[in-house]
Amino acid sequence: MTRTVRLTTAQALVKFLANQYSERDGVEQRLVTGMLGIFGHGNVAGVGQALLQAQVQSEEGAAGDDVLGELPYLLSRNEQGAVHTATGFARARGRLQTMAVTTSIGPGATNMVTGAALATTNRIPVLLLPSDQFASRVPDPVLQQLEDPGTLDVSVNDAFRPVSRFFDRVSRPEQLVPSLMNAMRVLTDPADTGAVTVALPQDVQAEAFDWPLAFFERRVWHVARPVPEPAALARAVEVIRSARRPLVVAGGGVVYSGASEELRAFASATGIPVSDTHAGKGAINWDHPSAVGGVGSTGSAAANTLAREADVVIGIGTRYSDFTTASHTAFGAEDVRFVNVNVLGFDAAKHGATMLVADAREALRALTDALAGWSVDDTYRQEAVDLDAAWQQVVDECFxxxxxxxxxxxxxxxxxxxxxxxxxxxxxxxxxxxxxxxxxxxxxxxxxxxxxxxxxxxxxxxxxxxxxxxxxxxxxxxxxxxxxxxxxxxxxxxxxxxxxxxxxxxxxxxxxGFASIGALSESRGSQRFGTRYRMRQASTGRLDGDExxxxxxxxxxxxxxxxxxxxxxxxxxxxxxxxxxxxxxxxxxxxTDLMGPNPPGTAWWDVPVPEVSTLRSTQQAFAEHVEARKVQRFYL
Incomplete structure (x- = not known):
């Protein structure tokens, strides 16, 4: 006979989360370390009560099958801010640990949508627990419920679907079991991760159920390190060996894989210059002989000069945002080819690349071994060193x-x-x-x-x-x-x-004011309109008065x-x-000075300019935009 314990859905949620662990390279650690949130009528008597009961029982040293796992609770001031806190925590912990966020229904829930989009775009695991309307639909419509005359099964929480890597609504207590198991799967997936949203109707949170004790046993979720497939590795090595002017683009995947040591060893052995993205900065130390700095729209002159003539671009753990590719203008060689190392096939396939779907650390080790004895020529090595040295002088001037x-x-x-x-x-x-x-x-x-x-x-x-x-x-x-x-x-x-x-x-x-958008506005012919914090001027009706x-x-x-x-x-x-x-x-x-100056730009970013305008500044900006687009292309 299956042993069970009678708990509410919210109590079961807390107990389950407190017993989940991640493991990579033999290191086990608590997966969900705490819960952030703000209580309202949707969760105060559900998840809120469960957190309190778990805390009290932990303090009393209760034992037995009815003990709830404890999750520390942090009171945030804004639900979006709570998600950002969880995201910052998970990123700093290398995506091996995260936090959960609980909210009420309505505005408390939708305040999290921006945070969810940020986490998913950055591929950072966070667990979001927005409350929802009554599953029973008896007190309908409830306070803060959005009504849709065309259907009764939609709530504001459906806004989380496109910005979550996994979304579910638990409309009956027993649905929590498969829902949380899938939630943990996504939170610990090195490729297919992001915001995980489990919507909890407020009546279901308080509903009791006889839960199997096996559901609350200590469970370890193993974070995989996919190794390179031999044939794919051989194809990648063949392309790299054929290169005369290769360039590495190191992205966040190098950092999350803990592959910095392997990247430095790869660069030292092959002499290939290493540029970086925002997420990958620091993956190789800035003073390494092969390091050439950021690449793309806001990159260094050293990296962008090499990018323009690179015949093979080796992307490691990057998703190639438009800033990295300078809106498809950074890599200028007519016959440029790409080798993409990524744990996610979606990113590995970009730009018609030779794909190596693998963990960055494992792939770098394999590539270093397979390329033993091969390196770029000394002239190219020295060119990268000289370009970076010249750029460091610019850095000193800016600093x-x-x-x-x-x-x-x-x-x-x-x-x-x-x-x-x-x-x-x-x-x-x-x-x-x-x-x-x-x-x-x-x-x-x-x-x-x-x-x-x-x-x-x-x-x-x-x-x-x-x-x-x-x-x-x-x-x-x-x-x-x-x-x-x-x-x-x-x-x-x-x-x-x-x-x-x-x-x-x-x-x-x-x-x-807004330094970035102000400068962008000016460069695209919009004269910094609406980008300064100014009082409305009575004589003009515009926001151009005093500060x-x-x-x-x-x-x-x-x-x-x-x-x-x-x-x-x-x-x-x-x-x-x-x-x-x-x-x-x-x-x-x-x-600080709103007008800068900022570092010298060495690459482009595509921001559309109106094709027709009565403003001379906009006309001039459009002509410049047309000229800049001439080198833009698909990488195939």
Whole structure:
């Protein structure tokens, strides 16, 4: 006879999650380490009660079949921010651990949709548990329920379907069993992962069921390392051996696979230059003889010069975003071929590549062995070294402009790059900062550079920094770099950081506008329209009056952080030392120049310009766009 225990659906959920583990390379660890959320009428008496009961029973040392597993609970201030925290945590833990997020129905649930899209776009595993309307449909419509006259089985949670790697709605308690088993499968899949959404109707959360005890046994989910198929490896080796000017593009797959050592060994043995994407920066240390920096729209001159003439591009763990390919213009050789190493066949097949579907670490080991005795010629090796050396001079100039009265943001980055240690973590996303950072940042380790640029989501940095802090422990500094635009998206998560007793350094660059979009607007003929924080001018009816009189430093202090205002780069350096020595979350506020200057651009990005316009600036931008598109092509 099957042994069972009677629990509510929510209680069973908590107990199950507390007993799931991941394993890779013989290391086992808790898969879901905690739950973030905000309670409302959809989950306060369901998941909320289950978390409380688990905590009380754990504190009382209860034993027996009725014991619930415990999940630590973190109270967030915004549901989107909660997902970003979970994403930052999972990325910092190499996608081997994650967190769950619980919300009420309605706006609490839909606030998570942006976070879900970010996690799935970046292929980061997070578990989302939005509450839903009543499965029984007796109290219908309930508060915050969206009604569709054409059907009764749709709720706002259906918005999660296109932005989740797995979606399910548990309309009966027993459906939780296959739903959670599939959820764990996706959370631990090195290729097919992202946001996992399990919608929980509020009445089902509180409904009791006799659960088989086997459902709650300790279960280990093994994270696979697919090895190269011999014939595919031979094909890849043949193409690489035929190359005269090969170039590696290292993506996030190298980092998540823990393959940095193998990438350095491969580069040293073959002499092939290694460029990187945002997700792959630091996979090879910046001062390695083969390292040439970021490639693509915001890449270095060294990497982009080599990319234009590369005859074989070896993509390792990259999904080839349009910034990496400079909108299909970066790789300019007429007969360029691609060898793609990726754990996901979807990415390995891009650009008509010779495919090597495998784990990055295993593939690099196999390629290094198979290419033993072969390398690029010394002239090409030296060319890459010389190009990178010339680019490092540009980096030094950007880092030390000594600009007055307001410094360029690149000067702040230079100070941080020199002040932060190799294990400290820089967190950033969106705007002009990621572009400058990919160009300029000298990453010594893959852990140091945590920039989200797949979804390029403003507001990610502050909540993600909390996730990183939870992942790395107390020792390394976690530094979130935000502009005034992204700061205004989710500043309330500073209160979450403070309430958790966590320590994060937040660098707030205040330039009273959108630097990235302003520059883009100007370059595409739209004259920086609507990109500055200005009061509406009564005489013109436009947003071109005085600066909006807000004080972001004072706002940061109101959330409970210490705030240090920095009037110069020298004062910024002094205050960073104070922040690093403190055990409290500190915001370093510094005004920077909205107009830059930014690093010199060496590649293109395709942003359509209106074909017809009465504005001369737009007409000129369209003519330039037509000219730039002439070298754009499919890679086949």
């Amino acid at each position: 030390h402009r000594d600009q007055t009265p307001l410094p360029a943001q690149t000067e702040v980055f230079g100070a941080l790059n020199e002040l932060m240690g190799p294990r400290d973590v820089l967190v950033n996303a969106a705007g002009s900062m990621p572009g400058d950072l990919q160009c300029l940042w000298r990453a010594s380790t893959p852990e140091q550079y945590h920039v989200e640029y797949a979804y390029s989501c403003m507001g990610y940095e502050i909540p993600a920094a909390l996730g990183v802090r939870l992942a790395v422990g107390d020792q390394p500094e976690v530094v979130a770099v935000v502009g005034d635009g992204t700061y205004q998206m989710l500043p309330m998560e500073i209160a979450t950081i403070v309430s958790e007793g966590a320590k994060v350094v937040i660098v707030l660059l205040d330039n009273h 909006v009189p807000f004080d972001l430093a004072a706002n940061a202090a109101s959330w409970g952080a210490d705030v240090l205002r920095c009037g110069s780069i020298a004062e910024f350096r002094e205050n960073y030392a104070r922040a690093a020595a403190s055990d409290r979350t500190t915001v370093l506020h510094i005004e």
